[in-house]
Amino acid sequence: MAAQQRRRRLLVVVLGAVAAVAVVVVIVVVALGNQGGDGGPAAQKYTGPIAPATRQQDGSVAMANSGVTAPVLDVFEDFQCPACKAMEARVGGTIKKLAAEGRVKVVYRPFQLFQQDPLMSNSRRAANAAACMPADHWVKYHDKLYAEQPPEGDKGFSNPDLIKWAGQLGVTDPAFAACVNGAQKIGQVDQATAYAGKVGVTATPYLALNGRQLGDDALASSDALQKAVAQAGSGTPRSAGTAPAQR
Template structure:
């Protein structure tokens, strides 16, 4: 009987150890799963925050060719060494058709420049100089603010201005909004606010208008490729714009 009791006790002890080992294994497995879920959650959060930051800077998330500002206020977007084909875009930030073009082919324009397939020259000007208020003032304030923006963050601000464009005959592009949007796309003040409120770029505004007049611009968007105006169907379709640029490059 004593031997049987000892065998039974050893058996129960072995069973207890087996159950404890099984519980320990489950705890380790659960800890591993929970750790993996935490890593996944942190990764997802980081991606969401990153994308949120990108959205606050610009709607475009692809690569960009370097941006440089010319003396007359226009902005060149091109890879080093790329001199053509030259795609010039005359636009007004209060122009509804310009906003429609940005929505339709703005991404395509940036992609062509980033790929080294074109030298893009943005030429915003004061189309509504002789229009009644509030359209006239909206156009002027947005243009001046774009000229105040530094070249390296200019395209993000350019895109934001079109995204925020209000109805043509309604008050818009208030100085405080123009300054706030600049901060949101990464423009440090550096005199930006005073440049906006003081309309400090009047000389470049006159130069931009003169360049548009010299080019024969009569409406916006007015897009030329190596000096030749593109038709609206080409300007407003990604495939049409790519095809036009590539045909000229042959």
């Protein structure tokens, strides 16, 4: 009888410990779920207006209201880069909001960062497709590419998928499909990559405000980025170097 009672007490203790561990696991999972993809605070999806996007001479895409020329926020990114996707989830909406409010001119500069396959080819196909995309659909396509980013190490961003996703956004012009399938903008991608190297970009995401790289602290949250832009004010607009003309 005494042995049975001891076994019952031991079972109660073990079950109690298991329950406690389960509670801790649930708490950790919930906490991680409330963070961004790289451990930063989660950001709400931006659903407000988008400033007009225009293709610049060098192939980059400017997003700004009419007449807004400063401050300039250059966004160097690779659509295959997981850290870029995490940054976009964290402050991408804030970037759009700041541009829509006329507080900044954003210049998106996609390029090829990775040098080994399959990442390199994924990056080049995505950047080429983005360069093929008409400016009036570019921002939505930019976001779609991040939403469909393949896992690191997997082959992805196939031409059929890149064309299909464009169609889902209303871009069905055969010229876009031809541009993607024929890699017609790959020279522009190579120029953008060379320009990023000239600026000194060795990792992404790389954001520069009026020509000066923003630190991780400025990209840690929506509030931090808004503060950095406010401090930059409307000083002399200066992009991160002088990009080559598009060929």
